[in-house]
Amino acid sequence: MSTLTASAAGVRPLAAPDLDAVAAIDAALGGRSRRAYFERRLAAARRDPDGHVQFAVDSQGALAGYVLCKALDGEFGRSEPELRIEALGVRPDMQRRGIGRRLAETLAAEGARRGAAAIRTTASWREHELLRFLEREGYRLGAARILERALESGVDFDAEARDAWEVRTLREDDLDGIARIDKRVTGRARRAYLCRALRETLADSAVRMSLAAFGDGALAGFVMARVDYGDFGRPEPVAVIDSLGVDPLQMRQGVGRTLLSQLFFNLAALGVERVETVVAWGDWTLAAFFDAAGFRPSQRLAFLKLFD
Numbered sequence: 001m002s003t004l005t006a007s008a009a010g011v012r013p014l015a016a017p018d019l020d021a022v023a024a025i026d027a028a029l030g031g032r033s034r035r036a037y038f039e040r041r042l043a044a045a046r047r048d049p050d051g052h053v054q055f056a057v058d059s060q061g062a063l064a065g066y067v068l069c070k071a072l073d074g075e076f077g078r079s080e081p082e083l084r085i086e087a088l089g090v091r092p093d094m095q096r097r098g099i100g101r102r103l104a105e106t107l108a109a110e111g112a113r114r115g116a117a118a119i120r121t122t123a124s125w126r127e128h129e130l131l132r133f134l135e136r137e138g139y140r141l142g143a144a145r146i147l148e149r150a151l152e153s154g155v156d157f158d159a160e161a162r163d164a165w166e167v168r169t170l171r172e173d174d175l176d177g178i179a180r181i182d183k184r185v186t187g188r189a190r191r192a193y194l195c196r197a198l199r200e201t202l203a204d205s206a207v208r209m210s211l212a213a214f215g216d217g218a219l220a221g222f223v224m225a226r227v228d229y230g231d232f233g234r235p236e237p238v239a240v241i242d243s244l245g246v247d248p249l250q251m252r253q254g255v256g257r258t259l260l261s262q263l264f265f266n267l268a269a270l271g272v273e274r275v276e277t278v279v280a281w282g283d284w285t286l287a288a289f290f291d292a293a294g295f296r297p298s299q300r301l302a303f304l305k306l307f308d
Contacts, residue, residue, distance in 0.1 A: 011106045014054035014066055016042055021063035022056075025089045041068050041086070044200070051196060053083055053114075055106050057090075057099050065090035065099040067107055071114070073193045083111050085121035104137045112307055119305045122146060126299075134303050142302035145287070147295040148276035151268050157294070158261045164254050165220060167262045170198060170210040177219035178212070181245045197224050197242065209239065211262055213255050221246035221255040223263055227272060239267050241277040244286075260293050278302065 014022070019042060023035040045052035045068075053069040068087040085107070090099045111119050120142065123130045170178070175198055179191045200208050210224040224243040241263075246255045267275060276298055279287045 010058045011102060012056055012058065014042070014045075014056040014068065016046070018042075018056055018063055018066070022066050022089070025063070025066070025091050026087070028092055029089055038068075038087070048196070048200070053107065053110055055103060055110075057102055059094060059099070063091070064094040065103055067103045069107065069119075071116075072120070073190075073196070080117040081114060082116050083107065083114075083119045085119065100133055101137070108305070108307075117307060121303050122300045123303060124300050137305065139303040139305045142304040143281040144278045144302045145281060146276060146278055146298040146300050146302055147287070147290050148274055148298040148300075149290075149293065149295045151264055151273050151275060153268070156261075157264045158257050159265075161254055161258045161261045162265070165213040165215055165258045167211055167213050167258060170212050170222060170224075172198065172202060174198070174212050174219065174222070178222045178245065181219065181221065181247050182243070184248050185245050194224075194243075200226075209263065209266060211259055211266075213259050215250065215253075215255075219247070220250040220253075221259055223259040225263060225267075225275070227267070227270065237270070237272050239263075239272050239275040241275065244277075256289060257293065276300075 019035070019039055022038050023033060026038065027033045027035075041052070042054070045054055051071050053067075053071060055067050056063055057065040066087070066089055067085060069083045069085050072082040072084050088100070088103065090103075107119060119139075121134070121139070123134065125131070175191070175195060178198075179189070179194050182194060183189055197208070197210070208224070208226050211222065212219055213221045222243070222245050223241060225239050225241045228238050228240055244256065244259070264275065277290065277295070279290065
């Protein structure tokens with residue numbers, strides 16, 4: 001029966017009319033409604049179809065499962081295109097019938113078509129069912145470390161640092177400057193990724209929160225962050241730092257701490273209680289910087305599935 005059900009299920013792109021069904025499945029699985037989160041992700045996919053991969057599985061005329069992914073092309077300093085699973089769900093009465101595997105196979109085929117190097121996701125070590133699913137589908141622990149920091153109410157991180165540099169929200173005309181700094185730091189040209197992230201900042205400031213630091217009118221550094229209201233099944237809003245760059249000529253001048261101080265201040269005003277980031281294993285300089293800013297290892301683990 002399992003094989004028959006899975007083969008009879010039709011895979012198609014997820015669409016706006018699926019919102020109610022997706023939200024209902026998610027609420028049945030998690031015990032709470034995240035409709036607003038899925039509404040935002042579907043809207044983001046309509047604005048930027050190349051930046052999102054979203055599939056649905058229909059069975060017996062109804063939505064049986066879904067997967068929502070983001071196309072990565074520069075986040076966390078990476079240089080190769082990848083996919084990141086942000087949400088995955090199968091209707092409770094359709095579980096253990098091959099729906100999840102069908103979604104995983106479709107996603108892998110789409111990743112290969114796009115030339116992706118890997119598919120990534122994160123999960124809490126307590127999510128045992130999800131961990132077993134990832135293991136069955138060939139995912140393994142990634143080398144990257146997820147770091148997080150609590151944003152405590154009434155605690156202002158390094159407020160004095162904000163006086164050292166002028167900080168404001170990133171604007172469209174900052175693209176050349178941040179691309180130049182990013183290339184000096186990473187040694188790679190990632191203008192396309194930075195342009196996409198900047199467009200997302202301008203299109204939806206409730207999701208993106210990105211800042212630039214200036215000294216004597218010149219761009220000294222930037223930070224790109226996003227606020228995830230529900231990613232990976234989390235009920236609370238979490239801010240994720242995707243990119244942080246400081247002009248090498250301004251290193252050790254407090255630019256990074258100034259950017260984090262202003263970012264934490266802005267996030268706390270939005271009611272965000274936690275911020276996290278990903279640091280590649282072996283990047284001890286960046287890890288030490290975040291450690292000094294109060295970041296600690298997260299309870300979430302990084303997983304990836306590499307393409308042969």
